[in-house]
Amino acid sequence: MTLHTCSPPKAALKRWLKDFPSETGSYGHLLLEQQSPCDDQLIAELVPYFESAHGDARAFFHEQMGIDLHPDADAPGAHATYPSCLPPISRRGLFGEVMAGLVTESFAFVGGHEWRIPVFLFRFHEDAEQYLFALAREEGRKRQVYGRRGSDFLGVALNDEGEVVRIIVGEAKWRKALQKAIVHELMYGKDVTNKKTGITKNDGHGIWAQINKDVPVPHGLRQLQRLIRELDPETFSAAILSLDRVLIVRDAEPLPRTNLIFISGNDVPSRGAAVSLIPWQEMPEDYTAGHDLQVVEMILTDGEEVIDGVYDALWPAS
Template sequence: MKERQKITRLNGISKWLSNSVSESEDKQYTHRLLKEDKNQRDIILSELILIVQKAHGDARSRLCKLAGNSLAPFGEFSESDPSEGYPERLHIQTLKGFFGEIFAGIIAENFSPFEHDDWEVPAFLFRFHPVVFQHLEFINQTGETAKNQPGRTGDDCLAFRRNIKGEIIGYLACEAKCTAKHDTDMISEAHKKASAANIKSVDIL
């Protein structure tokens, strides 16, 4: 099996985030509490920035590939980079959502969910968020200020486990919520989604 480099692997994460796990009495839920040591933030920040850049680089590359050949029949339109301004021109709420999805991948690849340390996040699903890319094209053409866009439907992040043949033997559906302070309603919403009746993730395909 070809080894995939985990783009969300953080070398200093154990120094930055303390990690404690507890289990409900009925064994139905496991809770992992991560607490930041702010004194270690500077140590991890450059590495975290690189992870975010790589994650968005995947979406940027896909967008450029989708642009393909020019559709202008007489060549009167100058070609431009369709990923220009991605993601920095987008609304802060959109960026917080993206960061939550990336952080879900960081947790999957660094904290051994369900006692497996071989989870892989091959791609971030915000690469499939056409509403955001349409809005980016609009603000690039008009110069208008970005507005908050509806979140992408489905799961926020998918991680996979593979056997020695490279075949998928397990998947992890992640739901991320990013907020500046504790928000009980937002957490309840995430629990409700994680407990939905569908057995398989709607984003498997």
Template sequence: MYRDIMHKQAPPKATLNKWLTSYSSSKKGYGHILLEQIVPGDATIREGLRPYFESAHSDAREYFHAYAGMSLHPDAGAPGCNAKYPNCLPPKARRGVFGEVMSGLMTEALDFVGNHEWIVPVFLFRNQEDARQYIYVLSRDPARKREVLGRKGDDFIGIVVNDDGAVTRFIAGEAKWRKKWIPSVLDDVMLGTKIEVPKKSGNLVHDGKGVWFEINRALDVPIGVKQLQDILQELAPDEYANVILSLDKIQQLQNPAPSERTDLILLVGGSAAGRGEGEPLLEWETKPSQHQKNRDLQVVEIILSDGDALIDALYDSLWP
């Protein structure tokens, strides 16, 4: 039998303060936080992060292991021991989920634009269909290692709940990992990959389908809200009864209850050569003009000197 586990681990603020230094600014409708690594991501830092990451992945771990017919904590040599989630995820997928967990962690740990009190009841990793299939197959054929496809939609949704237990605001957005945030990589991520226009002209322009495109076309009430509601209904219907009811009202097609959304962009990875201390990737004094929605925007940039090693060691260490 599998236990229903909600995400209830507090963010490790002491570890963050030891690991990263912060440069923050906030104007009406726009917040920007730059975090730079100041100590190595060693075993002490990883151990500080581990409980939060285990909590973030707990629901999906139970869900995927049950689907594959695996024990929740298979012993060495037992069936499925090679396919434990999220330990078995390949490198690219690990970096993707690392960014999503960091989105939730930073939302709960830091003061974002608007100074709202954010709650992350559960992460939505169980909806990664390709990861579920990957674990099912890998548990039966250890040779079937491959990269895991990403998915459309949100893996992380934060909510603000008022005194009546009703949801009044969501936070969702985009989390991106890159090994080195050199200017050309940043432009490709934010503005889309370059294409030749017109064809055979040699003129390369961004296709306009990067992070700004995704943020600007995102629904005010994203599909992740429905997925969050479904998980709450399954795992904690009594504890979150008022939240579930308010989400019903917010998602009505006719006369929905009012709610607001904060957009989040989290960029994490290594620094470009020559980048100065405290130098941000995106505009910090005013909201970037590419953000075209009448919604609050929060940008978080995390610059790591040993991110690859930290991510792999951290994910290897989960549920030792």
């Protein structure tokens, strides 16, 4: 089991995506539009980062399943290798979460902080673990997989002494087509009509509600601390100690925080070039959490080809 150590392929991102950044006070917005098609070179440049992001969970899940970490193509259980064997919907969700981290480590965000992701939290995906355990023993046991609970990803900013001085907490969503109605549902939840009054309003389960109601110290921070303590306690000794002070229930002082909303998906004809789906000129009125906010919209033209290309290429069986 390993930490996430791969540097982001910034040259590949620059070739692949055109960026439109803006920053107003404590609000940052970044629109990314695909400007070159998916090809073998892009896939090859993305794969090492994705393998690094999934490396800890892969080692953990394979140990839990009781199969070799790098099985031969005809080895028992080889059909259940993580993460490639997960259902398409699950792989698209994972893609969004990894890309949220990749973009965070590659582009300037509001506040100008230097973000680091010591390890992705994918091993805490309980339903994926249960799915893989059953699938390894019965290849026909395929089903959809529920998403991981909690924040989609979490990064930290460290000072010169290695202490955690700020956190970035992200919600990452992938949608096949980024139509206005779909983005509205993502942000506000589904529209529900009251049968008695006939009034229609959203159910309050969208991203705005999730991010506004989140506790100042997210559960993922404890999970991150547990992982770095297990994987590399010497390198992260100062970070672990600083998180102890934050995670004590009584009299704990929350760390400064940046919230990230990362939405990715395929473009639609109704959207014009360089037109964002979430307003960028000023902080959205729907955001009430009080922390710095960074919104990223990554709009692709062949996103599913990229996703399948990357996940099919991870850790090829020997």
